[in-house]
Amino acid sequence: MAQRPRGTRDFAPDEMAARSWAADRVRDVFRRFGYHEVQTPTFEELELFTAKSGEGIISELYDFEDKGGRKMTLRPELTAPVMRMYFQDHAFDPKPLKWFYHGPCFRYDRPQEGRYREFWQFGCEQIGAGTPLAYAELIALGAGLFEELGLDGVEVRVGHVGVLGRLIDRLGLDDAARGELMRRIDKVDKEGTEQAVAFVDEHAPGHEDFAALWNPQNPVDAMELVGDDEAAQAGLAELTAVWEHLAALGVEPRLDLGIARGLDYYTGVVFEFHCKELEAQSQLLGGGGYDLSRVFGGQPTPTMGFGMGFDRTLVALEKQGAALPEAEGPLAYFGALSDGARKVVLETVAQLRRDGLAVDVDLMGRKPNKIAGAAQAAGARYLVIVGERDLESGVVQVKDLRSGEATTVALTDLGHEVLTHSGGFDPRDMN
RNA sequence: GCUGGGGUAGUGUAGCUGGUAAGCAUAGGAGAUUGUGGUUCUCCUGGCCCGGGUUCGAAUCCCGGCCCCGGCCCCA
Numbered sequence: 001m002a003q004r005p006r007g008t009r010d011f012a013p014d015e016m017a018a019r020s021w022a023a024d025r026v027r028d029v030f031r032r033f034g035y036h037e038v039q040t041p042t043f044e045e046l047e048l049f050t051a052k053s054g055e056g057i058i059s060e061l062y063d064f065e066d067k068g069g070r071k072m073t074l075r076p077e078l079t080a081p082v083m084r085m086y087f088q089d090h091a092f093d094p095k096p097l098k099w100f101y102h103g104p105c106f107r108y109d110r111p112q113e114g115r116y117r118e119f120w121q122f123g124c125e126q127i128g129a130g131t132p133l134a135y136a137e138l139i140a141l142g143a144g145l146f147e148e149l150g151l152d153g154v155e156v157r158v159g160h161v162g163v164l165g166r167l168i169d170r171l172g173l174d175d176a177a178r179g180e181l182m183r184r185i186d187k188v189d190k191e192g193t194e195q196a197v198a199f200v201d202e203h204a205p206g207h208e209d210f211a212a213l214w215n216p217q218n219p220v221d222a223m224e225l226v227g228d229d230e231a232a233q234a235g236l237a238e239l240t241a242v243w244e245h246l247a248a249l250g251v252e253p254r255l256d257l258g259i260a261r262g263l264d265y266y267t268g269v270v271f272e273f274h275c276k277e278l279e280a281q282s283q284l285l286g287g288g289g290y291d292l293s294r295v296f297g298g299q300p301t302p303t304m305g306f307g308m309g310f311d312r313t314l315v316a317l318e319k320q321g322a323a324l325p326e327a328e329g330p331l332a333y334f335g336a337l338s339d340g341a342r343k344v345v346l347e348t349v350a351q352l353r354r355d356g357l358a359v360d361v362d363l364m365g366r367k368p369n370k371i372a373g374a375a376q377a378a379g380a381r382y383l384v385i386v387g388e389r390d391l392e393s394g395v396v397q398v399k400d401l402r403s404g405e406a407t408t409v410a411l412t413d414l415g416h417e418v419l420t421h422s423g424g425f426d427p428r429d430m431n
Numbered sequence: 432g433c434u435g436g437g438g439u440a441g442u443g444u445a446g447c448u449g450g451u452a453a454g455c456a457u458a459g460g461a462g463a464u465u466g467u468g469g470u471u472c473u474c475c476u477g478g479c480c481c482g483g484g485u486u487c488g489a490a491u492c493c494c495g496g497c498c499c500c501g502g503c504c505c506c507a
Contacts, residue, residue, distance in 0.1 A: 003498060053507050077507055113501070280502075372468040385467055399467065
């Protein structure tokens with residue numbers, strides 16, 4: 001018996017109902033912000049990802065050689081494929097271009113909480129604007145996603161790689177030391193600032209003020225920190241503008257100049273959304289500004305976007321005890337006790353289904369008590385069993401399985417009208 | 432790549448200081464009784480993660496692998 005591959009999951013109806021619900025909610029928020037959904041292949045040429053992120057990432061890729069000898073890989077993320085799509089066929093679409101996407105991604109990782117080898121990402125790219133307002137709207141969109149889902153306690157951290165970069169430049173570290181410092185800065189969340197500050201004290205004496213990196217509450221306060229460094233001042237001025245727009249959009253960010261955003265290609269404002277319910281994997285969303293035109297060979301194009309961990313978001317919702325929907329049962333469950341009755345039942349069922357209602361019918365030719373049991377198990381609201389006796393009398397019992405009450409209905413009315421009036425039930429209430 | 436814990440019917444479990452048919456609960460199917468669900472009775476389906484080893488004998492002990500739940504590394 002074959003097993004499920006490591007780090008993957010099966011989703012049963014109840015869990016799938018919750019995931020679909022959440023996905024629908026998220027899609028709707030993107031729509032409200034003027035984004036359009038796009039989709040790219042689940043596998044791409046290996047080169048697409050090594051070009052953007054370096055050869056080092058291959059160890060975490062599900063790469064393979066296809067039957068034509070091409071080096072391919074399941075996609076580990078969606079930014080590169082979507083930008084490939086943009087530069088390939090849509091580079092001259094009107095700006096700003098606002099695209100969002102949702103789909104499975106694959107990484108050859110060690111499975112942990114909120115971390116799987118096949119995982120689902122929502123994300124978006126906003127191409128062409130590059131303004132502070134564009135950043136603000138993008139961050140507000142991210143905040144809107146979690147608000148829509150009802151997730152509480154999501155912290156919005158915003159920083160700027162330019163500012164952090166200039167501050168570190170001043171320390172005069174070599175590449176190796178710089179890399180180590182970045183790692184420690186990235187871990188400030190877990191280990192506190194001591195590790196990073198101690199590292200600076202040791203390797204770049206005379207920069208004790210580095211610890212102040214985590215002090216400013218807003219970009220204006222941070223101005224003092226960077227002194228007369230023009231590039232850093234420019235970055236903070238950009239952040240200041242973002243702050244103003246975010247205030248108008250109803251989002252309160254926290255300044256975090258330590259956001260390193262893992263790798264290199266981010267160029268401007270960067271941000272991360274965290275949720276404390278998740279211990280080791282608290283980051284729910286991350287993104288920032290970048291420009292991949294050099295990788296794909298096109299016009300310089302200011303772009304920004306983010307990726308949102310859909311699986312982690314669902315874990316966080318569960319941990320907060322959010323009421324997520326379960327699989328819904330049919331409105332009515334039908335059974336027939338004779339060939340003649342079956343004809344009536346099937347005709348009724350067919351019509352109700354055309355009318356858009358979810359109705360189920362016994363497929364196993366069972367006895368009345370078994371049909372009733374199956375209806376209950378299926379989560380049906382109404383039960384209708386038709387036998388010879390009903391055909392002769394011309395009326396049939398429609399039983400409300402919630403109240404246990406039965407109403408008598410004429411066989412000829414056994415259709416949409418009957419069910420909409422039965423027990424005062426209106427199918428529109430199902431939504 | 433490193434590391435802690437764990438794998439017994441679909442689900443939840445007992446057995447696990449080696450030894451009679453691997454027990455219990457629940458679930459699923461059929462039948463009996465009821466022309467209308469969870470009551471009762473009967474029957475059936477279905478399990479020791481995989482592979483080696485030790486032993487007269489392994490669910491039980493040993494080794495390896497696979498998978499699950501965590502932590503580290505990493506996290507585009």
